[in-house]
Amino acid sequence: MPEIDTGDTAWVLISSALVLFMTPGLALFYGGMVRSKNVLAMLMQNFFAMGIVTIFWVLFGYSLAFGDLGNAGWIGNFDFVGLKGLTNGVTDTIPTLAFVAFQLTFAVITPALITGAIADRMRWVAWVGFIAAWSVLVYLPVAHWVFGGGWLADRGALDFAGGTVVHVNAGAAALALVILLGKRKGWPKEPMPPHSLPLTLLGTGILWFGWFGFNAGSALSANGVAAQAFLNTFVAAAAGMIGWLIVERMKSGHATTLGAASGAVAGLVAITPCAGFVGGLAPVVIGLVTGGVCFLAIQLKFKFGYDDSLDVVAVHLVGGLLGSLMVGLFADDAVNEAATDGLFLGGGSELLVEQVIAVAAVLVFSFVVSYLIGLLLKALLPKGIRVSDGEEDTGLDLTQHSETGYSLERV
């Protein structure tokens, strides 16, 4: 029976709380960017993830993701249904229940990331159906492949805290769903400016704060790797912000607050898979490159005509992709003995190839299954997955939830 380390346990418990806080942070980040008539619907889609995913997780989710750990397979098993037999369990040096809670927070925020893409037009009931199906059919298998010792982990792909499992996964699902949903009325001709950038910046601050738990907590220990991941997270967010602002200033003439927020998030996304595997100035390069590239990636939606409302594809899919590939360049086994050296550290291209395979597998799987879930819901739900034109004009807050975000007027 392995020993429980109290320091490790304390850090993972605190990290779980930090990561959970990211979901309301994400809700504010997105909520500020939509028009005021849709702010509550956006917050609700995110908050609801904390409800449904949590219940699924304790019922069977954890078991399907982390049952039969290290089987090099496609999915876990039903050994831990209802958290059966985990009460006094130990995983590495922490109580298994701490690990269950920590991993749960990842399962919550991943589908929440998708909400930014579908903003302003998805029916509430359709979102409920989608998140329920997606978190089971897409998240659980992919989490098993990478975090649960499944086939991708077994091949040697590295993902410290979820570049593939969280960001590529959610980004690919977002792309599938916006293609299925179609553009918002009036996009891209009508302006749909953010209703409250202060909310977006507050959300960004909460995300940055919570991300320390996301990445440094993924060490599952209070040790040197955790400290390295912590610092890398800090630096990559800063570099992401600077990278985005430089390119934005050059391309469109202004350094904007929304740009600062988006760049920091892009940097955080990219460092996620790398956090505990790279050192030195690698996070500076990773952040700068991702910040700049993600800004440019926003143009893709105008070029190809898909309405990714809040740029989940440009920030999370592209950022997650870049980060996951850069593991293959910058990974350093002096930082973490679990890492193999990447291309730039003389490890050859072996790791990079595995990273490409992992990214491609997750991207294709998530895109295809997400699209099929969407298609099925479209066929099954009497009113489809999209609100009517009139409901879209009125706004989702009133039509989906019978509430108004701001009632400051007395008339």
Next chain:
Amino acid sequence: MKLIVAIIKPFRLDEVKTALIGMGVQGLTVTEVRGFGRQRGHTEVYRGAEYKIDFVPKLRLEILVDESDAQRVAQELMEHARTGQIGDGKLWIVPVDAVYRIRTGEAGTDAI
């Protein structure tokens, strides 16, 4: 009796108000409005996408005055609302058939 209606730049309100009170104006009503004139709108940029905002925020002032005061009040208002830049707004004066003070029922000039 006349009603002076003025559309002005929001940040000029304090100065206009102080000047009008200084010349004895008894009351005024302000509304936040949006619109455009020859200034047209402005451009905002979000994540590299430029949006043309057609309706610019302005304030609409309404002041009831006696006919004999109308020109003087209008001139004073314009002098203090003016920046010399495009977008300073408009002012117009319309005749008023009747004015009452709701509390007392006073009518006409007494109600101003």
